[in-house]
Amino acid sequence: MIAPKARHYKQKQTQDYERSPNLKPLIYLFLLLFVMILFVVSCYAMEYEISAYTSRPFETDSTSFITSTGQKVGPGIVAVGRKIMPNGGYTREPYLPYGTRVRIKGKIYVVADIMNNRYQGRYLDIWMPDLKSARKWGRQWVEVESK
DSSP: OHHHHHHHHHHHHHHHHHHSOOOHHHHHHHHHHHHHHHHHHHSEEEEEEEEEEOSOTTTSOSOTTBOTTSOBOOTTEEEEOEEEOTTSOEEEEESSOTTOEEEETTEEEEEEEEOOTTOBSSEEEEEOSSHHHHHHHOEEEEEEEEO
C-alpha cells in the first residue's frame, strides 16, 4: 500500500509542474522593453540656451580658429557648457562629450569645443562666420536632440 501513495505523489508533482506558466515569453518581453528604453534615453531632446560666437579674439582665447579638440572652426561646430560638479564647482569636462552630434532647428552640429568656465550645464555656442549672423541668431532657448 505504500507504493501507490508514492506513485500518486509523483503524479501530483508532475501535474503541478505542467501547470506552471512558461516564463520565456515574459522574459523576452522585459528584454525588449529594456532595449527600447535604452534607445529612447540615448536619443533624447532637452532645451538648451544657445548663443552664437565668431572667431574674433574678443570672444575667444588666443587660438580663435582652433577648437579645444584641435579641430579648425567652421560651419557645423558647436561649443558646449561644462559639467556641473555636485559641490557647485566646474570641471574641464564638457556637458556633452566631444563628437556628439546634436540637431538644432533641423541642422546637425558636432560638439568640438568647450565654453568658458562661467557656462556650466545646458549651454551651447554655435560658431558663425561673421558678427552679423551671430547677432541675428542672438540668444535663444531651443530644444536640442542629441545622438
